[in-house]
Every structure is written in structure tokens, then in C-alpha cells.
Amino acid sequence: MKTAIVTGASSGIGAQISRHLSYEGYALNLLGRDILRLTEVKNSCQGDNHQTFNFDFTKTEEVQSFSQQWLKENSSPLKALVINAGNINRSSFNETPITEWEQQFQISVLGPISLIKEFWQRIINDKTTIITIASTLALKPIANTAAYSSLKAAMVNWSTSLAAEMAPFGVRVNCICPGIIETPIHGQTDSLWHQSINELVPLGRSGQPDDIAEMVSFLLSEKAKWITGTQQIIDGGLHNLR
Ligand SMILES: NC(=O)c1ccc[n+]([C@@H]2O[C@H](COP(=O)([O-])OP(=O)(O)OC[C@H]3O[C@@H](n4cnc5c(N)ncnc54)[C@H](OP(=O)(O)O)[C@@H]3O)[C@@H](O)[C@H]2O)c1
Secondary structure: OOEEEEEOOOOHHHHHHHHHHHHOOOEEEEEEOOHHHHHHHHHHOOOOOOEEEEOOOOOHHHHHHHHHHHHHHOOOOEEEEEEOOOOOOOOOHHHOOHHHHHHHHHHHHHHHHHHHHHHHHHHHHHOOEEEEEOOHHHOOOOOOOHHHHHHHHHHHHHHHHHHHHHHHHOOOEEEEEEOOEOOHHHOOOOHHHHHHHHHHOOOOOOEOHHHHHHHHHHHHOHHHOOOOOOEEEEOOOHHHHO
């Protein structure tokens, strides 16, 4: 039975990635903080061999204790690790407290790094394929996103460097940079929100979690066996065409 770990699986993009992977026969390990929403996502997945784990990625000791326990108790091949958890707080550079920077870096940089270090030998043994979810803001930052844009840029670079180190072991690492995807991260979206996004995005609509989940499935598949160290921009043309 092939196994996958998905962080940030309780909502939005991570929930849809999880559903897709369940259709492809993975036994899922769904990570997040909200156990009720994790359970809802688990129930919406195909199959009944999935597990949920709720803990906070900003707490290194929780990441480490999850990893150590999971590694002890789970022996089926870990074929996919999707690092997706994250949130965005838009605020001006000067009004973003240092604690906010620290928290955001913990979620997208230090938490995942702790997890991967704990899983290092297992990733090599199982030839786990790793996917990280960054953002187009990593490549082209805009105002009021200094913390978010820079932690996502760090994510792009640690993913690429990791891909170089892992390639000799046959382990692939790819990073997806989504544009504007309609999920709870944007709060309540209304018709005005849709109108402004439809006008902004060259392909005329906001992204859906499915747009990202399809790429994750592809990158994990045999079809992508010669693809590693890449950044896949999925944004309806916003980054390159505007
Ligand atoms: N939506 C977009 O437009 C967009 C664009 C570019 C990149 N992204 C990236 O895509 C990823 C998924 O975002 P989304 O849009 O699907 O947002 P979402 O619906 O708000 O989901 C965020 C997920 O991250 C988890 N998470 C947040 N903080 C966490 C923490 N401290 N510890 C553990 N888990 C935590 C949440 O878990 P709980 O809710 O259980 O706490 C939730 O499962 C994020 O990394 C985001 O930066 C999104």
C-alpha cells in the first residue's frame, strides 16, 4: 500500500490534493490543526485507510514528536510528501511585528525542514517524491506581503537545493507556485472579488484547488519521472503575461 503525507490537509488546496491522492490509491496521512475539518476531509476521501494528525507546525517539538511516532508505527512505503500548510497575513512592512515573521517562517520553512530532517533516511529508502507549495509571490512580490513573499522565496530555494542533494538517491523534489486560488485563505469571496480577479487574470478566472491538485498528481506520477528541481507556476497566466 503506497502512503502519502499531506500537510495543511484540513482545508482548501491541501484538502483537494488529499481527495485526488485517495482516488489514486494512496493511504493518506492528513495533517493540520483542526481535527473536525481533518475528519471531514478524511470522510470525503475514497477508501478507509487514512489517518489524521492534528498539531501546530509552528511548534518544532510537535513536528518532531509526530515524525518520530509516525516513523515507528508506519512501515508501508512513503511515496509522497506534500508540504502545503501555510497562511497569509497581509500587512505593511513596518506594521508586521517580528513575531509574525517568526511564525510565518516557522510554518513554511523551519517546520517542513524539521519534518524532512526527521524523515531523511526514510525518504531515501522509500524514494519519496516531495512536492512543496510556495506561491507566485515568491517570484514576484507585491506590497504588504514582505513576510509571506520572502518565506515563499525561501521555500522555493530550499526545495531546489534539496532536489539537487536528493537526485543522486533517485528522490524528486518539485515546487508548485500557485497564483490566486479560491480557498478560505482569502476569507469570504463575493461577486466583487470574482469580478476583480476575472479582470486581472489573463485566463479570466480565479484558480480552483483542483488546478493545483491535478499538477500534484502529475508530478507524483511516472509521467513526471524525469522532472525534479522545478518551479511550476499555475496562475492562469498572471505571473508571465501581466
Ligand atoms: N489560495 C491561494 O491563493 C494560494 C496562493 C499561493 C499559495 N498558496 C499556498 O497554498 C497553501 C494552502 O493554502 P490554501 O489556500 O489551501 O489555504 P487554507 O484553505 O487556509 O488552508 C491552509 C492549511 O494550512 C494549515 N495550517 C495553517 N497554519 C498551520 C499551522 N500553524 N500548523 C499546521 N497547519 C497549519 C491549515 O490547517 P488548520 O486550518 O487545520 O489550522 C489548513 O489546512 C498555503 O501554503 C498557501 O500559502 C495559496
